[in-house]
Amino acid sequence: MNKTTKNLFKMSAVGCAAIMGVSIASLPVHAMTPTAVVTNVSSTAQSTTPALTGVKIQEKVLSTSSKYLIADIKVPQLTGMLDKQYQDELNDIILSQAEKDLTQWEKDAAEMGHKAQAGKQDFHPCTLNITYELKSDGTGNPAGVISLKVITEGSEGGTSMPRIDTYNVNNAAEAQRVTLSDLLGANYKEKLDADILAEIKKDPDKYFLEEYKGTFVEQSFFIEKDDLVIVFPKYSIAPGYVGSPEFRFSLNHNSTDVAKLDLKKIASFTNKDGVLMLSLRDLANQLNYELKWNQATKTSELMKGAQWASVSINKDSYFIAKMAPKALGTAPVLQDNKTYVPVQFVTDILHIEVQSN
Missing domain, CATH: 3.30.565.40 (Fervidobacterium nodosum Rt17-B1 like)
Known part of the structure; x- marks a missing residue:
């Protein structure tokens, strides 16, 4: 056994x-x-x-x-x-x-x-x-x-x-x-x-x-x-x-907050590979997530009720509900003391539809 x-x-x-x-x-x-x-x-x-x-x-x-x-x-x-x-x-x-x-x-x-x-x-x-x-x-x-x-x-x-x-x-x-x-x-x-x-x-x-x-x-x-x-x-x-x-x-991440996601109010930039990167702090604020930062591991945790996700700077390994990590092809980065994640984090990890207008 x-x-x-x-x-x-x-x-x-x-x-x-x-x-x-x-x-x-x-x-x-x-x-x-x-x-x-x-x-x-x-x-x-x-x-x-x-x-x-x-x-x-x-x-x-x-x-x-x-x-x-x-x-x-x-x-x-x-x-x-x-x-x-x-x-x-x-x-x-x-x-x-x-x-x-x-x-x-x-x-x-x-x-x-x-x-x-x-x-x-x-x-x-x-x-x-x-x-x-x-x-x-x-x-x-x-x-x-x-x-x-x-x-x-x-x-x-x-x-x-x-x-x-x-x-x-x-x-x-x-x-x-x-x-x-x-x-x-x-x-x-x-x-x-x-x-x-x-x-x-x-x-x-x-x-x-x-x-x-x-x-x-x-x-x-x-x-x-x-x-x-x-x-x-x-x-x-x-x-x-x-x-x-x-x-x-x-445990459903498709909450009613989806309709309130406004990219125009989220700090962002496009990286050298053409991937739209979004401020994790701004995302958390709009979607009513609690955000915790661990300086020692350079890891951010998002929590709302039963919903939980984790990202680490420079690691293309995204956790949702602490199950098997998922790679998105782009790692989170730290810029101007803010954590940025690829837009795929919103769609593929949080399962939220992004609306740009």
Whole structure:
């Protein structure tokens, strides 16, 4: 098992709540607009070798012979990833977790059944359900990520406590786990936590405000179409009727600010190769991006909500959502203490249509 998949296993093993002896930890949060229901999705993988088709799921069904447990277990197994070794290891992680859950529930259900029989009490079998949702297949969102959501829900006959494990992977020739810092930048947490808190305060009767402690390193999330969705465990910050609270915001860079882009108000020059170079500071101001400059690395970061991009002086290597860098044929330059980027940065990295009039 390679290092990246070991890290993925760590992610899947934490972030839930204890279900009758099954090892589960708590999940954290994130977003701008909360929703109760999430639909299906797709996503696009950025890599040196583009994915021609989205990944698919082959379902593996697990069953039990225990008379004390009713199990309905459908385990997702990914097919079609560019990195076959990573795919096999990830599938093994997901299957192993389901098998571990089943074994634990069989053991605990049998103990409860024997105890009930010894006390001559009625006993109704426990239940264990495992389902999944492929939220993004690697062919349709700005971040280019495969997102898989696995829901494990066991019950002793009363209220159940679902565990939600999310798997987010860059579908590249050398696949790797995708984290929130990959998508939003290293300093995302403060703004993210504040955005979620603001949404919670809009409907305070729906949430346990005092239970909201902000996001965690191993925050559960998934990508669905153009949205980043952050998931909280059931009961963690809201009553049971809310389910597992979700907060979402758009990763789509085609915002309403596009129509306001006015090149006449942006400092520019044409370089010796005939490429129009634009002031990054002026671009950020017009499009309402926060711009940060790192003098040590001569790197600029642009941030707005979930949107994040990075450029470095004299490096034809542009990052968007910290995915695989993209070359534009022209590197950023420093002129008169201003960073200038080629006009292609606006169209190819920020995905904004440039209008000169």
